[in-house]
Structure formats: structure tokens, C-alpha cells
Amino acid sequence: MFSELWSDVRYRTRALFRRRSVERELDDELRFHIEREAEALARQVRYAARSLRRQPTFTLTVVLILGGGIGASSAVFTVVNGLLLSKLPVPHPEQLAVVGDPAAVHSAWTGSPETDYVSYPVFADIRDQNTVFTGVYANGYGDDWDISIDGTATFEQARTRCVSGGFFSVLQVPAYLGRTFTATEDAVPGQDPYVVISYDYWQRRFNGDRSVIGRIIRVNRVTLTIIGITPPWFTGDIVGESIDFWMPMMMAPLVRPNRKLVDNRLASWLVIMGRLKPGVTLEQARAQIAAIEARSIRDHISGRTLSQFEDDLRSTPIRVESGAAGFSSVRAHYGSVIRIAMAAVGLLVLIVCANVCSLMLARAAGRAREMTVRMALGAGRSRLVRQLLTESAVLAILAGAVGLAVAAAGGRLLLATAAAGHDPIVLDTTPDPRVFAFTAGVTLACLVLFGLAPALRATRIDVAAALRAHGRSLFGSGGRGRRGSVTRSLVLAQIALSTLLLMGSGLLVRSVQRLLHVDLGLDRDHMLVAHVAATRTKYAGPRLAALRRELVARASEVPGVEAASYSLDGLLSGGQSAGHVDVSGFVARADSERQVYYDEVGPGFFHALGARIVRGRDLEPRDADANTYAAAINQTMANAYFRDRDPIGQTVTMDSASFTIAAVVRDVQEDANMRAKPVRRLYFATFAPSDLPQSFELLIRVRGQPASFVEPVRRALATLDPTVPVDVEPLTARIRGAVAQDILITKVTLVFGGLALALAALGLYGVTAYSTEQRTAEFGLRTALGAEAGAIARMVVGESTRLAIAGVVIGIPLGVAAARLIQRQIFGVGVVDVPSLSVAIAVLVAASLVASYVPARRAAGVSPLDALRAE
């Protein structure tokens, strides 16, 4: 005891005087220990890698299947990340706040003020009166203007936005070259004719020429000077869109003189973004901005417009939300696609893991002998489990690397497929830390799902008994008995999940078919629509009316054309007009009951559409004169306002113009949203020529295939005036465009369903093949006892099919439950749809028959001698 005490004192004294060297020694000692630990781990990994290398097909198969699954899920997540989660690449995006609906970047409405997007005077009030933002800007859409660069005669198009002066300063985006707008510019219309172009546009259109500053862009013949370029990382504040250049808000009235864009309190077309002052919460900002906005409108509007606004305000209050993720209409549009894709890919990953798990189990069973021997030689169980886990980890990491590589490419592919035919969706698909973390998480989950169970099972053996018995038959993971049931349940699970996916895809396919063939109330398969962008021309007033008449006449002269007419809003064009009416003999209880959609149409409109006139007559050329003021209403409107009365001869008044109802027509679907419910519609012949150029659409009914008439019609229209921009397409093309998102979802789920089916079939094949191999002795015996080859084959196929059917039976209720979750996507078919269900079942049974074919033949061909030898 005393000597210990003395030793302690000596040690401590020494330590006191040689502190630093003692600490250094401690460091060295610990470092040595850690290095040895790392070496031991490295040795384990190398051993695992070596044993994997010895079975290349297994390793390759697992890495590819797993990598594919991880890659697919990471690809979908990359898109989710870019679209839904990522923040704008500007400094401190968490300080940004959006006033209104972030998806309303392409919305415009002239009428009563909106709450989701605002007019310029309202924005000006918010800008001037708020105390919650350090800065705020407004952002409005740019049209398909005619752009000419450097005064050349040829026109081109670009993606543009109109922004107020604070745009670049609020977002804190510096200029890469030149300068951006200052907040004081953009005060007086026409005073600051400048544009700022994006880096991408600079490279694409100007080849990165640094002398671009000072060059001229003419927009609708208004001269604007390029003053600056934004940095490469900035593509705007709208996620999914890449903007070419930004124009000051105050130049918009010059570029679009026919719309009072900056001084009309009722013309709503702007979304607003502000940067919050430090310490201000979103709730505080919302309270103040909502008050300013409401006051701004109430102080200047009265009467019906105001009451309409108050109604709107009650149902959709003014929102102020985080603007960190910017604006996006793409996000809103593709939200459900993304969610369904994530669900589908999640199912696929589960199937992949089940598949790989059964592969690993089979492999572990195959190495039973090796495990047994090693345990007999003294290896602890935990060491073996650790080794197997290391192997699984190596596989998982390899697969994760493959998956990450697939993720970026897959994400791009997904976006390209989604945007096919439209404007490309611009998202940064390079894997960022969040995608990497997601991939790592999925990999880890997979590792646990498929690595742990086989590792634990493989080492749970009684060594002595194992050495005595036959190594193989003890681990019959495909044969009968308790141990086989794990692999069988894995295959069952795969088949059930595949059933789910196939049922879902089937429903979506049928739904798309229904959408594409919905009855629109007109002769949809023989219609051509021609959009005439007369706003880009100088036709106005009587000349515009004459243009319309002449174009209709030219179109009618094309051989094969049955009838032609025009309307202002067209069919499925994305634009509709609505207003409030007073109907004779009808007392409205609320303003919403007075709202109808309307369109100004030409003579013979309904005849041209092939719509059915239920009562009365079609609109005629004489109705185009100001005198008759004849109008037609649709069935929904007739039912709403007239019930049992005869609408013919009654009066409808809108904005102090009174129309006499001359016809009732069966409902015509004009909304680009194919799922839209029927609405009240009013049609009247154009009653007053517009003073400003106005776009319109020609509706042309043909005999035969509409696609073959596109060129002849275009040529015929061009003979009148080739400078008038006309875009001709069959109506079915527009229908397909309206349904594009549904088609995308269906494609995605079909792909995943197909992959799931292939994997499940492979799983079933594997199980059947292994089971057959295990039962070689049994088959040999049966053959020796006189069984026919066909009977044995039928037995194998029968068992395999029974397994498949069991999986299908489990999968069907799951599929019905899942269908209920996507009910909003499904159109025109019930949740339990017999045709698609039958197809799904048939496909799965067929796949199981194919999967069991080869093993069945092999089983039938087993000779008794082979069987004995195999023992």
C-alpha cells in the first residue's frame, strides 16, 4: 500500500514538470490504438470484398438491382428536392415572404380585385405603406412578344417577366456585368427603357459577347437597352422556369398599350415578394399587408365590384407565406405527379429489397458449410454476423454509388419526360447534400432490410448437428418447411406489391383514356382550332371585324372543311371570360349566382362546332350587327335561371347591354381542365368592335382527319395577310396537352409497375428454381415410381402459380386501398374497376407461368439416377 502511494506521488510529480511530453505521449498512444482499430476494420472490409469477388454474378446482380432501386428513388427525390424543397439561390432566402399565391405567376384577371395576385396600384400602396419589409417588389408575366435584337427585321421569342424596380435589390442579386435596376428607376411609365438579361440567355443568344451591354432589344417595337447581366446561378425567382430577361414594370404600358396594366386597380396580374425586417414574423406581416391591401381596394372601389371582392376575401383571405422556395406554377401543377411518383418508387424499393433479401438468404444458405466450419474452428457468432454485415455494407455502398450516379441522370430524364412538348422545366438536378443524405438513408434502410436478417439466420446454427446432416438440405430456403417460408413470404410480398402497382397503373391508364375521350359537347374528332394573335398586329375596330370575317371565309373555302366560325376565347385555350348578369324573372340570392362565363362568337358558331342546339336557332350574320343583340345560353344556365320557363325571348343583361336569348345549346366543355364541372355559359355575337387589337380563335370543322388539314388551312389563312401570326392545331392536340400531366403520371407508374413485375417474376423464378433443385431426390423418386414428366411439370407450375395467386389475393385489397388514396387523379372509373383489375391479374398469372416454366421442365426431366447422384 505504501509503495503504491509513493509511486503515485512520484508519477504525479513527474507529470507536473514534464506536462507537455506526458500529453504528447498520451496522444501518440491513443493514436496508435485508433490506427489499429481502423486497420482491423479495413481488414474486414477487404475480406468481405474478396468473398464478394469470388461470386461475381451474385455481386453484380445485387448491386445492379439495388443500385437501380436506390437510383430510381434518388432520381425522384432529386426532382422533389429541386421542385418542392430547395430554396432560391439568393442570400438569406429565409427572410423572403410571398404575398398571395406563389403559384399565381401566370394568372391575370381583369374584373373584381383578386386576393391571390394584385394590380399595380394595390402593389404601390403595399410598397409605400408597409413597415414590415426592408424591400418589396412585384413580378408580372411577360407575353409572347415579338422581340427583335439590334433592330433586325426578324422576330423571335424569349421568356420574359415585368418586374418592379426593387426586384434585384430585394433578392440581393448583384450584376455579373453592367448593372441591375435601381429602386428609383421604374417610377414613371416609359422613363427607364432598360432590360437586364440572364447569364444563360447571354450565352445562348449573344454567345457571351461582352459588348452586349448597350445593345438594343425591341419588344413590340419599343426600344429597350441592355444594361446588365445576372450571375450564372440566378435564373429568376420562379422555380422550374428560366427567364431570359427582365423588363421594368413601367415599360409594360408601352409594350402592351391596349391593357391598362399599371393604372387600373382592377387589372390583377402581379405577384409580390418582400424581404422581412429582422424580428418581424410572417404572422405580423400578414396582418399588416392584408389590412393595407383591403384598405387599398375599399378606398377606391364600390358597388358590385367591391361586394365581389369582399366575397372573395372571405373565401380566400390574403396570404403571406415564406418565399424561401420562390414562386412556382410548375410546383403546383406537378405536385400530385411528384407525390404519386414517390409512392410508386417507394413500393419499388420495397420490392427491390425483398428481392435482394431472398438472394442474400439463398447465398447464405449456400455458404452454410463454410459458416459451420468456421464456427467449429472457434469463430464467435458475433464475428461471423459482423462479417456478413460487412459484406452487406460493401454491397449497399457500391449500390448506393451506382444509385447516386443514376439519380442525376434519372432526374433529368424525369424532367424531360414531364416537360415534353411544353417549355422545359429548369431545375438544378446535380445531387446536393440533401439528395446525398437521402440516398445514404435509403441505402442504410435497404442494408438493414436485406442484410441483417440473412446474417442472423445464417449464423444461428447448431454446429454439431449441421456437420452431421447434409449441408444443403438443412437450409432449404426454397423447399417446404419453416425455413422455406421466409423466402416464400418475401416472394408473396413482392407479388402483392406488384399487384398494387399494376392495379394503380391500370386505373390511371383507364382514367387517361376516359379523359382523352370525354364528351365535350361538340364534334371533337373533326375540329381544328387556329389561334390568331392579332394583338401583335395593328388590326383594330372595323378592320379587326373584317379580318375575322375574311379569315373564316378563307378557311371555309378549303376543300373538306364543313364549317368555320370564330370566338374570342376559343376552346381549351386556357383563357376564359366571366362576368355578372341579370336575368329577367330570376332573383339572385348572392353575387356568385349571377356569375356566368361568356364568349363573343361569330355567326354559325354552334354549327361549326357541331354542338347540339336544343331550342331556338344558331347565331347568324345579322346578329353580328348591333341591332339584334341575340345571345345563346347553355343547358346549365337554362336550368339555373329558367327551370320550367322557356328561355327563348327572355332578356339577359351584362354591363348595361341587354341580350335576347335566341337559343339554348347542350353544354360545350371549353375549360382546359378536363375535370371541370359544367358551368353557366353565355354566347353572343360580337356586339361592339374593339378599339384595340384583340386575339381570337377560329373553329374549323372538317371532314376526315383534322391533322391532314393543318397545312392547307394555314396556307389558306396566310393568303389573306401573311404577317398575321396564326397557329393551327387539331383540337385533339389541345386535349392531349390538357391531359399531359395525367399521361405523365400514368407513364411513370407504368414504368415502375413493369419493373416491379419483372422483379417479382424473377423472385418467383428464383424460389421455384431453388425449390426444384432441393427436391431433385423427390422428383427422381416420383419418376422412378412411374410419374409422367407432364404431371411433375404441372405440379411445379401449379405450386408456383398458387404462390402467385396468393400474392395477388393479398395485393388486391391493398390495391383498392391505394386507389382510394389517388382518387382525385382517377376520372371516369370507379376505385374497383373490373377491366383494369382483370388485366392486372392476367398479367401477373402469365408472368408466374413464364417464371415457373423453366424450372418445371427441369423438374420433369430429372432422371432417378441424377437424383441419387445429387445426394
Next chain:
Amino acid sequence: MADKHARDDRDMDGKIDLPQGTLDLLILKALSLGAMHGWAISERLHQVSRATLQVPQGSLYPALHRLERRGLIRAHWGVSDNNRRAKYYDLTRTGQKRLDAETDAWQRLTSAVSLVLDMG
């Protein structure tokens, strides 16, 4: 040698927490077989206990330094089998005496406890 069959009814090795005095005893015993560095001590304990004992470095090195302080073991720097500098420990005479005493005490304790546990 006793039978080496490795049937193990437990799913995983439970982590057993060693009281401080016991760890000292095990280290002294390990070093009684020859000089070792810290890593080798922990490996040896792990192996010999049939993977039951895993001594984390956070307990091992403080214990080693405690024993060194009390003069039960002594340290010197040497070259390890992979040509790295490592600190080797071996038993002092005092340490050997302490080892014998503690081993004896441990065996008396455990037989007494077993007797009590077998009582019911």
C-alpha cells in the same frame, strides 16, 4: 480443452459493464502473460472471453494510467509488429503481488455469491 461449440441462445452479445476494480484485475492478468500495448490488451481480453468482453478505449487507457501511477505496471516505448511506435506495459513485482491477492479475493467472493444464489 473444453468443448468449443458455439451455440449461443442469446441474439447478440450483451454489453457487460465491468466495475473498475475488476477491469484492473483483468489488465494485470493479461499483462502477467507478457508485455503488451493497450490495443493488444483489449484484443486479448476480447478473444479469451469468447467475445463477451469489449473494453472501450475510454475505460482502458484511464485504467492503464491509473495502474501505472500506482506502480503496479510500468511502461516503455517500443516498436510494434507493424513498425509503429507503441507504448508497451508490463507487470512490476508489486503488480504481480497485487494480482495474486486480487485473484484470490475474487475467487472467494464469487464462490460465496454462488453459494448464496444456489440457496433458493
